[in-house]
Amino acid sequence: MPDTEGHPARAEMDLLTVLSALADPLRYQVVTALLREPAGAERHCSSFGLPISKSTRAHHFRILREAGLIRQVDRGNSRKARLRREDIESRFPGLLDLIAQNAPADDSSAPSRANH
Amino acid sequence: MPDTEGHPARAEMDLLTVLSALADPLRYQVVTALLREPAGAERHCSSFGLPISKSTRAHHFRILREAGLIRQVDRGNSRKARLRREDIESRFPGLLDLIAQNAPADDSSAPSRANH
């Protein structure tokens, strides 16, 4: 079962849930942005430049979290998101490559450097 | 651009559209059912045992068709659906393997033999 913060274990990940999570353009954009970062990189939820309100952003990150795509960790003041690369690759081999190869040419979700 | 029947060319396939198409349980079930068939197999749209009406079924097959996942060909009396394996594998390598490995244990969508 998911932990107290709603992260499913690797074995609990469901492809249909993952696909539904990825089927939203905003969430897909977040995943591809994380995929462009070096493995293990952490980003603020607010650093993706999503054109939505705070509450809607929390909603989308919740979907991603509960699908098992990202892990959100408390970092004192704020909370950071990290792509669960190993879990995803282990449970759904090839999925991340697939996403990476079809990432939008997008650059609105700036790299972590813009995080000053 | 898509042909007169709404089939997109291989290069036009969009991953986001494909993921949205697959994110529905019924449509996912159709794809996995086709995946269990030998390559190139054709099935009646009505042979999948979907618990929905005729018009809803047409709707779902339209989504699958316009996403590029299936090709629908007129066969005189009726119309048959075929999985576009080569196009999918070429455009989104690994996607079909991913789906096949996560197919539901389902058996309601009987094999083509049930087509008597």
Add this chain to the structure above:
DNA sequence: AGGGAGGTACGATGCAAGTCGAACCTTGTT
């Protein structure tokens, strides 16, 4: 020619998902 089988198109309906603002919590800063 008529009827049945298989599919599509259209309009209407109901429910799920995305969206927002407001209130609240926690952490760190002043």
Add this chain to the structure above:
DNA sequence: AACAAGGTTCGACTTGCATCGTACCTCCCT
């Protein structure tokens, strides 16, 4: 202690999607 920053939760609204019935089309068979 007060406040700002970053997130979450809640309820309300709106849009989109799945669903259906009806009507219509095209083939095939009788």
